[in-house]
Amino acid sequence: MIRKHGIKLTSATILILVLVAWQVLPTALDVPRFIIPTLSDSVVELKRMWTNEGLLGHILSTALYTVLGFVIGSLLGAVMGYLLGMSKFWEKVLSPYILALQIAPKVAFAPLFIMWFGYNSMPKLLVTVLIVFFPVLVNVLQAMRTVDRDLVNLARAYSLTRLGVFWKIEVPSTVPNLMAGLRIASTLAVIGVTVGELVGGNTGLGYLISYGGGQANAAMVFNAIILLTVIGFLLYVVLERIEERVLHYLPKSQH
Template sequence: MTQATPVPAGAQAPARKERQGKAAMAATHSTLFASLALLVLVLLAWEFLPPALGVPKFIIPTVSDCIVELQRMWTQESLLAHTFSTALYTVLGFAIGSLLGAAIGYVLGMSEFWEKVLSPYILALQIAPKVAFAPLFIMWFGYNSMPKLLVTVLIVFFPVLVNVLQAMKTVDRDLINLARAYNLSRWRIFRKVEMPSTMPSLMAGLRIASTLAVIGVTVGELVGGNTGLGFLISYGGGQANAAMVFNAIVLLTVIGFVLYSALARVEARVLHYLPKAQG
């Protein structure tokens, strides 16, 4: 405690650190290995079990069937364009929805009056199943990209809003008083104390929202329209082409996974100041 010389993080007992590092590396390796082994096992089971049990291909296509179908979709169904469209609207809907959610969350967080006035409606809308709005949006806007974008925005909006609002309400009062005592203006208190304080909650909300965004787009595409992976699912389903459905689902998962991972990286960078959990 009284040491006057700074000790750079990680410089203490380098030998022990290294040993711990090696042990941690080994642990990471073994979990990675186990994960991959499990994947291989599942893929093998998928490839060989259904034919062995006499399950027809239109019920459960094997891995190789799916890969063959993927090639066909690539050449004949313009898979790339569909995937790109879905990815674009996922990101777009996510961005618009979370931006709106965060903005309104911050505004309501600063006005106790409006927060109280609006909170029952927010709760009601939060509980309402957002995907059920999809047919309505199609009636209103027609068979274009608007309905799926709106469903995505709507589904992304609430978790971000609620997380931000909750975080704004629980900002440490003493921190705000400190800022007030330092004569910081209302806007500066928001920018320098409240906003950074809510970052962990905002990031958590965004992570939830990113997984929901894919659902929003998919439902929008399933219900109406002729583009996107959701459309390929309903199209493939109509033709009893299970492999096509499988492929579309996998690609949707990949899109969601990429978005989630990107957010996790942003989060790790933004919240670098939080002590890392051990292990």
């Protein structure tokens, strides 16, 4: 208990130190506020953004597309992972292309999507879907390959059909890896949306970053980055909670 307390206390102390340094150091070192704004500058700017720039709308838009892209991308990734996991043949046939697509920098597709779909929400959604898709796919596929053969044999000996084996053995066996893939994907989803918004469009926190950057308003950029981090963090925490619920059957040390 004391140990746990100590961790929290130290962690909070670090946060306070960083905030104090942020407030004091730029002025002390004579760094102009358009390079590094202080904490109080940023808070003032945050209030201004809230009243003048319709900040709430931007936050909600970014959050919405993060979640939407995450859900669609991970659904597609999981479905594709399970399908390929069921067929050795297709897995072998498609794996070089999957690897190639996985290596290709997904954010670089953003301008292309804008050319195809125009300045609307479609490009950022697609970038997010694409970036989320792979970690989920790869994790599921990897887990499908390593399902315990003895469990599958047991199920077969109990006369389960192929579909029965899939739902009762393979899916539950792969859930820990699926959850790990989703956690990675959740952190990437924010990147996808941000890049989409940076490159085109006039809504979202990513847009505020490029807008603020254009005006040499560093405080606006700072605020947008922090808010993006908060969105990603919240998504991650929600997933962690879900994971804890879903994987309750694992001994605590294992996850």
